[in-house]
Amino acid sequence: MNEFFITATDTDAGKTYVARALVTALVNQGKQVAVYKPVSAGCELIDGELVNEDASLLQASANCRQSISQINPIAFAEPIAPHIAAEQLAQQITLPEIMAGYEQVKKVNADVVITEGAGGWRLPLGQGHYLSEFAKQAGHKVILVVNMKLGCLNHAMLTYEAIIADGLECIGWVANCQQDMPYLEENIAHLRQLLPAAFIARLEYCRDIDKAAASIDTSALV
Ligand SMILES: Nc1ncnc2c1ncn2[C@@H]1O[C@H](COP(=O)(O)OP(=O)(O)OP(=O)(O)O)[C@@H](O)[C@H]1O
Ligand SMILES: C[C@H](N)[C@H](N)CCCCCC(=O)O
Ligand SMILES: [Mg+2]
Helix, strand or coil, X not given: CEEEEEEECCCXXXXXXXXXXXXXXXXXXXXXXXXXXXXXXXXXEECCEEXXXXXXXXXXXXXXXXXXXXXXXXXXXXXXXXXXXXXXXXXXXXXXXXXXXXXXXXXXXXXXXXXXXXXXXXXXXXXXEECHHHHHHCCCEEEEEEECCCCHHHHHHHHHHHHHHCCCCEEEEEEEXXXXXXXXXXXXXXXXXXXXXXXXXXEECCCCHHHHHHCCCXXXXX
16 A cells, blocks of 8 residues: 655645645546545534535545545644644644544555645644654655745745655655746746655646646656
């Protein structure tokens, strides 16, 4: 089983978008693909269950018939930093809970599991822990989504450095070009030189996820 963790330069950078495109590309190659979104904040209450949009979108792209609660075991209603949402409810987000949720996902026996983080690499869980520790404990390979906008060079480099300093492998990065950026080509060219990871995709603004999927080079993932 191949296991990947999607992180990004920031929240709203395109992790879910890239994860959906990647899942779609792998499903189109005939793979069984499962998904995991361990922690979410920003949910709708549907039939008594907190449903996060990322989890629903990932569920719709994947092909392992997972429930929303299996995909996203830790969910908070408010769209805020998850550990603050937990604090407000006098709850704690713990790594064992996140690992236990992942054990359930592994039982699906998929060929590939794509996990989407929340926020950026160093997302706090509270009590001095971070979501990056889950990626490390689970031994995931990391894919970095760079939201192409002014300031992304610094964010991309710092994120890459933190992934490596944590002892994980960053196997690839995606340039997510969802907005106009002056000198976009130059910025991408510099990142290709600066980031020692495979350039997996350049994604333009596009609402058609199948088109985005077709732009992904999955060869670095095998
Ligand atoms: N290349 C793109 N083309 C069109 N829309 C995009 C693209 N990239 C991202 N978006 C849209 O931008 C918004 C933010 O992207 P997304 O939800 O994937 O970010 P995220 O990193 O997953 O955020 P979060 O930290 O909340 O999980 C979404 O509405 C998404 O559909
Ligand atoms: C609500 C938002 N869309 C994400 N789900 C959570 C982003 C948390 C970011 C925390 C931080 O690093 O400041
Ligand atoms: Mg997301």
